[in-house]
Amino acid sequence: MDRGEVIEFQRASQLLKLLGDKTRLTMMKLLQTHDCCVCEFVAIFNMSQPAVSQHLRKLRDIELVKEERKGQWIFYSINTEHEDYPFIQSILAYLPEQDESIAALETQGLRIICE
């Protein structure tokens, strides 16, 4: 591990604690392949909108994700510029793909596409 890629324990444990929640971990894996808006997460996790927003806020607070408004929706995406993104990426690499979640959204007509 090169010196520049080393993460201090304080920082690493903070990141791991955030990822140590099934909902947030799944969000991150999903975002790695698909930008999503809040209402999509609500459908995917079958969870209340405020609960989803609060998870996203935590990820946003440490800048693991970015938000971008597109019309009435706010889309979230992974912040690949994040200093610790390589670390995050190496963790997410161990998780199964979540394409079925997105496919299910499309089947139900809940997928939001903004162009």
Added chain:
Amino acid sequence: MDRGEVIEFQRASQLLKLLGDKTRLTMMKLLQTHDCCVCEFVAIFNMSQPAVSQHLRKLRDIELVKEERKGQWIFYSINTEHEDYPFIQSILAYLPEQDESIAALETQGLRIICE
């Protein structure tokens, strides 16, 4: 990522939550290079013995570490046979070495050696 190395979200978030504590994360990194007994951890973390024992119990409960009694001491070591050890290892690889902690123990005459 090969199919056999994939970890389910439930399991992964459980592991990450455990590592999402600075003390336990440091313990794991230390154990990767040096087996340690409880009293060494107490000295390193300047933390009460029961607090240390309770962190170790959590790591032991999911079998990330093994314990072995040697005389009056109980030594802990990483369970490299653990199904998810490659995952754990890839996380620990990002953390700085902790040799100074062990060196400090030796300086203070607190390092326990059992042969």
Added chain:
DNA sequence: TGCGTATATAAGCATATAATTATACGATGT
């Protein structure tokens, strides 16, 4: 302007977590 939709935030509550203190247990040495 007013209404509906999407999202964020605040407050309250239940549960989880991590520490402390007190106590129990097991091994060693006298």
Added chain:
DNA sequence: ACATCGTATAATTATATGCTTATATACGCA
């Protein structure tokens, strides 16, 4: 057998976390 050392466990407490409900804000459209 007893005292001491190292460690584990139990009970308690303080704080953190994640959810719910209620409310506020921002946008799009008639």
